[in-house]
Amino acid sequence: MLQYTVRRILLAIPTLLGVAVLIFFMLRVVPGDIVELKLRGDGAAVSAETLQVERVRLGLDKPLSSQFADWMIGLVTLDFGKSMWTGNPVAHEIAIRLELSFEVAILATVIAVLLALPLGTIAALYKDTWIDYVVRVLAIAGLAVPSFWLGMLFILALLVYFAWLPPITFTPIYQDPWANLAQMILPALSVGYRYSAVATRMTRSSVLEVLKEDYIRTARAKGVFERLVVARHAIRNALLPVITVIGLEFAFLIGGLVVTEQVFNLNGIGKLFVQSVTRSDYTMIQALVMLVAFIFVVVNVAIDLLYARLDPRIRYQ
Amino acid sequence: MFARPLHPYTIGLLRSVPRLDRPRDSRLATIEGLPPNLLDPPSGCRFAARCAAKIALCDSDPGLIEIAPGQRSACHRAAELAQGDAARLGLGTVPPAVAVAAKGQAARPLLEVVHLKKFFHVGRKGPGHEALTVRAVNDVSFEVYPGETVGLVGESGCGKTTIGRNILKLDDPTDGEIRFDGRDLAHASRRQMQAVRRRIQVIFQDPYSSLNPRMTVGQIIAEPLNVYRLEPTRKASNERAADLLGQVGLYPYMAERYPHELSGGQRQRVGIARALAMKPDVIVCDEPVSALDVSIQGQIINLLEDLQGRYGLTYLFIAHDLAVVRHISDRVIVMYLGRIMEIASRDTLYDNPQHPYTKALLDAAPIPDPEVERTRVTRVLRGELPSPLNPPSGCVFHTRCPIADEACRQVIPELRRVGSDHHAACIKVGL
The missing domain is CATH 1.10.3720.10 (MetI-like)
Known part of the structure; x- marks a missing residue:
């Protein structure tokens, strides 16, 4: 019984990993750019440079694979990062x-x-x-x-x-x-x-x-x-x-x-x-x-x- | 294979089948023990552990060797078996004669079924829908005397199980009476019934589904003891459950087991122990062995007979296997489409059947002996079993009866006496 429980819990890891991969890449495919929404959302005239600076700050300029790797490392250490919108953890x-x-x-x-x-x-x-x-x-x-x-x-x-x-x-x-x-x-x-x-x-x-x-x-x-x-x-x-x-x-x-x-x-x-x-x-x-x-x-x-x-x-x- | 079996297991199987063509003279032969554990099969001959003819050589695996033309056997002693008598090898010993208690017929029946009718209404109610009625049991009367075993046989759908259910009040009869020890159960209230429940118990057909999978064997047996406070304490009822397990040939430690951990034969023994727990007078056995292997079937029948001898039990034994009924019963009732066709004492019925339906049933049952089988005239019933929704007029059997004529379509035949302790419901049969 204990063995079964442990195995079931271990089996949860691939499930969660699959979910992680799916949600990460699906989000990147869906249209909508947080930086634009955040800075230009109210119609403000914000220069492309400012947008780029914000992107770099949020790490969105890195290649997807390294973004994913960063996120996974965070997940394993239970560090979910900061909200891209509010900046709060x-x-x-x-x-x-x-x-x-x-x-x-x-x-x-x-x-x-x-x-x-x-x-x-x-x-x-x-x-x-x-x-x-x-x-x-x-x-x-x-x-x-x-x-x-x-x-x-x-x-x-x-x-x-x-x-x-x-x-x-x-x-x-x-x-x-x-x-x-x-x-x-x-x-x-x-x-x-x-x-x-x-x-x-x-x-x-x-x-x-x-x-x-x-x-x-x-x-x-x-x-x-x-x-x-x-x-x-x-x-x-x-x-x-x-x-x-x-x-x-x-x-x-x-x-x-x-x-x-x-x-x-x-x-x-x-x-x-x-x-x-x-x-x-x-x-x-x-x-x-x-x-x-x-x-x-x-x-x-x-x-x-x-x-x-x-x-x-x-x-x- | 049947005429000259060359393996002790085959011999054992054939010997443990109750025989339609022989009166009961002894206990059924059984193959002792249980089938081996497949997780840990025995080395050498698989059957050695249960074999009466086991010798030292049996520890090595026998090959499947041709002993006679077209006949192969995986037994080291097959050649000896082919020589002739199996008895010399210890395989033919006649089991001890069954201790049949002298059953003087008591004056007063313990259980009387009087003009019992049970109709089921099927089909939807309301306009546009025909109200359909299944006449499962239609005007059935019989008596069961204390200490006897009455066999109730018939094809599936003939109403035999419904009669059992009505006696147990799992169903309420549509009409008629069921008298137990002089009291009418058919109209008994729930409270009145509770007092009688203890004295009428039941063993069901399917030992797999009839035990609650969530309860241990001990709980299943002890539950009614606790409900009726038949034992002063829980501890006492648990002890009684363990004792009952011993009486039905199981081990007391099995009280801790769950039903799914037992084999079919063991579960049926649990069912028997549960029925015995209430110290009943009558046990309705509803096809108690038809779901079991023949070797196990023999063990259960022997157990039922032993318990009857020990406790003076009365059995209503419902079955479709004529051979099993011949083995265990004192009197036999033959039913067809909700009606009784013939009632007689066992040997009278089998040796001298009067009703054409009984004759046909006996003819249709196979006998596991090719030489006997060859000499038999097999008359097969023509036609299908009519629908109980719309039973034939007159005698319900007339559509399939070889001797029926116009009169049979008109008259519903009464059960008439055709010999001593022998009644048949057929207008064509006379003394």
């Missing part, structure tokens, strides 16, 4: 936003799991009854409604009925949990609802599948009470695909909440992502892509290890 820019993004993702996951597991299971147990239909309609609605729109509704409703707006500045949870939750709970809810819809549907179909298994019939025949049949035999076995969905969705939330962050005026990774792309801020984009790829890899390994914990048939060699 990339690591710092990301760090101040990562906490917020993580918190939204974790809250949304908690909400999704708390909704999806009971609802999905109940829908499966009461298949084709009104309970099932209600759950299914809720789930389909969750998939159909964009989470940012739901977020707007939340804000509008609170504003109209309670004349209340969530706080705008981010307060870390360890400073003032209430102020923090007041700001984070709405984005977490609006994202978590959609997220729970995916997980509910997965839970429902997975439980339905497992309930058809022969060992469920065995459990009933040997006289185990229905409640225990469901809790002990069905749900445990139905959990695997649900975990996969939850894990991948979690990884997506870290960098993927562009519009929702906009709606709630959250300064998160998603917003930084969009900013960096419009600015062609190479170092920032590269670091963000590597971060998201890294999170995906970590979540994937975690899911696989969790599989082995939950299913004794899976023993990795």
Whole structure:
């Protein structure tokens, strides 16, 4: 098991390397020049020499191969360089936003799991009854409604009925949990609802599948009470695909909440992502892509290890 | 190959097959032990470890050598086998006679199935869709007396498994009664059923899928003990689980194993241990050996017979293999398309079948002996099994029956007595 874990972690290196190569060269192919954007963006008349000086300062005049080599050396030593736009260290820019993004993702996951597991299971147990239909309609609605729109509704409703707006500045949870939750709970809810819809549907179909298994019939025949049949035999076995969905969705939330962050005026990774792309801020984009790829890899390994914990048939060699 | 096998393994396989053409006189011969571990195959003869005729030479690998024209065998002693009797090599020993407890027929049946019907509605509801009904079990009545084994045979789809499921209340009967020890189960509430569950247990066909892959063998066996608090402590139920493993020929340490770590035969033994844990009166055996290799099949049948002798168990043995049923049953019920065709005591049914369907089934079953097989007249049933959605009128078998006539299309035949302890549902069969 330990050996497997180590090997999986080592296998992540070529994956991340591939991502690095792809993002580095793709960025260079995409049109858009940070120096021009930065200096001439407002229509200012800046001489070509000044542009060239800035290029040299940012290292953009060197051949691609040596730029790539510099970046790789930086990555290995965990030095992500400085933002080409603001000049601040990339690591710092990301760090101040990562906490917020993580918190939204974790809250949304908690909400999704708390909704999806009971609802999905109940829908499966009461298949084709009104309970099932209600759950299914809720789930389909969750998939159909964009989470940012739901977020707007939340804000509008609170504003109209309670004349209340969530706080705008981010307060870390360890400073003032209430102020923090007041700001984070709405984005977490609006994202978590959609997220729970995916997980509910997965839970429902997975439980339905497992309930058809022969060992469920065995459990009933040997006289185990229905409640225990469901809790002990069905749900445990139905959990695997649900975990996969939850894990991948979690990884997506870290960098993927562009519009929702906009709606709630959250300064998160998603917003930084969009900013960096419009600015062609190479170092920032590269670091963000590597971060998201890294999170995906970590979540994937975690899911696989969790599989082995939950299913004794899976023993990795 | 069949008439004159020249390898101890072949001989063993042939001997462990229950025979349709012979009454049960003894335990089934089995090949002892398990197939060898492929990760670490034995050197020399692969079969030596399980072979009764093993000699020192068997430590070297025998080649596949031509012993007789067109017959090759990988056995150092094949030449001796070709000489004649395998018995001299220790391969022909007759297994000890089975200790059949004298089963005086008790006055009162333990289990009575009375006019049982189970219909399944298929097809979509609503306008434009025809409501279709599968008559899986249609008016079936029989009794099972304490301590006996009743075999329930028929082709797939004849309703035999549905009957088992109804007795276990995994399905609710559409109509009719199931009386267990005088009480009706068909209309029992869940709470009432819980009290009976312990006394009726089941062994399922597929030992691969019927055990929860997430639970250890010990947990699987101990779970109902804990649910019903049959043992005072968890520790006691774990001890009982270990004890049960010993009784079904497994090792107590296997309680820590997961089902996927066991072989098919071992898993089926786990299924048997689980059923035994509740100290049941009746065990419904739903094709318990049809997923197993013949050598393992013999071991499981012997185990079931031993346990019956030890605990006075009553079996309802559902199977499609007529030979297995002949071996294990006291009485046999033959079903076709949801109805009973014939009921008789075992030897009566096999030696003197009355219903044309029973005759056809017996004729169609192969016997692994070319000399016997050559002398048999094989009558093959014509036609296909009719759809249970739309069963034939009158006698359900008339579409395939060699002796059916117009009357058979009209009348649904009653089960009539055609001999002592012998009933058949056919208007053409008389005393």
